[in-house]
Amino acid sequence: MADPLWTLGEAIASCDGWPDGDMDQDAALSSVSIDSRTVEAGALFVAIRGDNLDGHAYVGQAFKAGAGAALVAENTKVEAAGPLIRVADTLKGLERLGRSARGRTRAAVIAVTGSVGKTGTKEALRLALEHSGAVHASEKSYNNQWGVPLSLANMARETRYGVFEVGMNHAGEIEPLVAMIRPHVAIVTTVEPVHLEFFGSVAQIAEAKAEIFTGLESGGTAIINRDNPHFGLLARRAREAGAGRVIAFGAHDEADAQLVEIQGSAEGSTVWARFGGEAIKYRIGAPGRHFVINSLAVLAAVTAVGGDLKQAAAALARYTVQKGRGLREVFTLTDGPVMLIDESYNANPASMRAALAALGAVPRSAHPRCIVVLGDMLELGDSSDELHADLAGPVDDAGVDVVFACGRHMRALFDALPGERRGVYAETSQGLLDALAGTVRAGDVVMIKGSLGSRMALLVDAVRKQLG
Numbered sequence: 001m002a003d004p005l006w007t008l009g010e011a012i013a014s015c016d017g018w019p020d021g022d023m024d025q026d027a028a029l030s031s032v033s034i035d036s037r038t039v040e041a042g043a044l045f046v047a048i049r050g051d052n053l054d055g056h057a058y059v060g061q062a063f064k065a066g067a068g069a070a071l072v073a074e075n076t077k078v079e080a081a082g083p084l085i086r087v088a089d090t091l092k093g094l095e096r097l098g099r100s101a102r103g104r105t106r107a108a109v110i111a112v113t114g115s116v117g118k119t120g121t122k123e124a125l126r127l128a129l130e131h132s133g134a135v136h137a138s139e140k141s142y143n144n145q146w147g148v149p150l151s152l153a154n155m156a157r158e159t160r161y162g163v164f165e166v167g168m169n170h171a172g173e174i175e176p177l178v179a180m181i182r183p184h185v186a187i188v189t190t191v192e193p194v195h196l197e198f199f200g201s202v203a204q205i206a207e208a209k210a211e212i213f214t215g216l217e218s219g220g221t222a223i224i225n226r227d228n229p230h231f232g233l234l235a236r237r238a239r240e241a242g243a244g245r246v247i248a249f250g251a252h253d254e255a256d257a258q259l260v261e262i263q264g265s266a267e268g269s270t271v272w273a274r275f276g277g278e279a280i281k282y283r284i285g286a287p288g289r290h291f292v293i294n295s296l297a298v299l300a301a302v303t304a305v306g307g308d309l310k311q312a313a314a315a316l317a318r319y320t321v322q323k324g325r326g327l328r329e330v331f332t333l334t335d336g337p338v339m340l341i342d343e344s345y346n347a348n349p350a351s352m353r354a355a356l357a358a359l360g361a362v363p364r365s366a367h368p369r370c371i372v373v374l375g376d377m378l379e380l381g382d383s384s385d386e387l388h389a390d391l392a393g394p395v396d397d398a399g400v401d402v403v404f405a406c407g408r409h410m411r412a413l414f415d416a417l418p419g420e421r422r423g424v425y426a427e428t429s430q431g432l433l434d435a436l437a438g439t440v441r442a443g444d445v446v447m448i449k450g451s452l453g454s455r456m457a458l459l460v461d462a463v464r465k466q467l468g
């Protein structure tokens with residue numbers, strides 16, 4: 001049998017804590033969790049104090065769900081129905097546990113950051129590396145000050161490949177995270193105006209992304225988007241940080257992992273690419289050029305960690321999009337099909353353009369009318385309205401017939417559209433419910449997209465209910 005993720009004794013030593021009373025320090029802990037609702041049997045529950053909730057209030061619930069132990073702050077009263085590990089600060093304790101997991105593994109470690117495409121790239125890496133050896137990857141978008149140490153702390157010692165998502169909203173956030181991860185390979189998917197409200201310019205966002213290279217193991221590999229205008233800066237920062245190698249990916253003439261050609265369909269893309277001297281052809285099971293570009297970074301990383309390029313490329317045929325990031329469903333009505341594209345998880349100028357371009361490739365023979373329902377792209381700062389209005393071009397390029405819009409900023413796009421393309425505007429997504437229900441009919445393709453905070457998912461659910 002494989003060793004447990006942690007024994008209680010190892011966890012206590014790793015997080016610099018102390019046992020609260022007698023306990024069997026050889027007891028096995030099978031996972032680490034900070035959410036009492038998803039605690040698995042035998043987990044170590046770490047009580048984190050967040051802005052709104054304090055995990056210490058849920059210790060009892062975690063034990064009820066089967067937690068094997070809880071990591072809690074000193075001098076804090078909790079419902080102790082099982083072994084307690086005490087520490088001065090639980091987030092620091094979790095970080096120490098994460099660092100220990102990193103310290104004891106011999107895995108090749110990959111860190112993924114970028115303005116968009118981190119989760120998609122991480123999931124594609126999970127798939128691409130699977131048959132080369134045991135993969136451990138971050139769950140969901142666990143990429144922040146608790147998500148990164150939590151992901152590390154859950155890494156089994158036998159892991160061959162560790163893949164970690166790293167995110168940020170502000171300058172200076174990536175550096176401490178990547179110091180815990182210590183990757184052999186660092187990927188920057190792309191640099192775009194996302195979270196612009198917290199930065200003076202996109203160049204400053206590039207600088208913040210470049211922090212990922214500060215954590216590279218000596219001589220490690222930086223994988224950078226050659227098509228991005230900030231490639232030069234990123235490559236320079238990577239070298240300054242001691243990267244042994246920079247691999248450029250993209251369609252650019254000078255890319256090392258280079259796109260040669262794409263043949264797209266509603267189900268995905270066939271890709272011809274060149275990796276160094278090697279020409280390969282593969283399929284990606286999700287439609288959209290952006291996934292193709294991300295896949296070049298994925299395969300470059302696979303080669304950098306010594307994985308099997310051909311097998312990895314073949315595995316990408318099984319890649320599917322994650323919920324809210326372009327998931328397509330076709331409903332068959334008596335008079336014809338309706339395609340619903342759920343893009344409700346995320347929106348910013350880059351992902352909007354990518355989604356609209358993919359929408360434009362949906363064959364219009366089966367779907368003569370194209371409707372988009374767009375909610376605000378959040379956190380864009382002073383240029384927000386302008387960035388919203390700028391989508392008029394991509395909307396036109398995609399051949400969209402009707403635009404439904406909601407949110408304060410999406411008004412700017414709505415007003416910039418020609419009259420015949422304007423559907424209905426409402427202040428909130430809720431306000432579009434009835435109008436949308438009354439509009440969708442057989443033959444439509446309907447794409448719904450906005451930032452998570454714009455609550456577009458309720459429209460997706462409503463359309464799905466109506467048609468399904």
Ligand SMILES: Nc1ncnc2c1ncn2[C@@H]1O[C@H](COP(=O)(O)OP(=O)(O)OP(=O)(O)O)[C@@H](O)[C@H]1O
Nearest residue numbers: 115116117118119120141290325326346350351354
């Ligand atoms: N290279 C790309 N260019 C533009 N858009 C992309 C790219 N890759 C993915 N996207 C789109 O960006 C959105 C977010 O994708 P994903 O969840 O992978 O990003 P993320 O960086 O993990 O986001 P988050 O910061 O929310 O964790 C999705 O709509 C996805 O289709």
Ligand SMILES: [Mg+2]
Nearest residue numbers: 118119140141
């Ligand atoms: Mg993510």
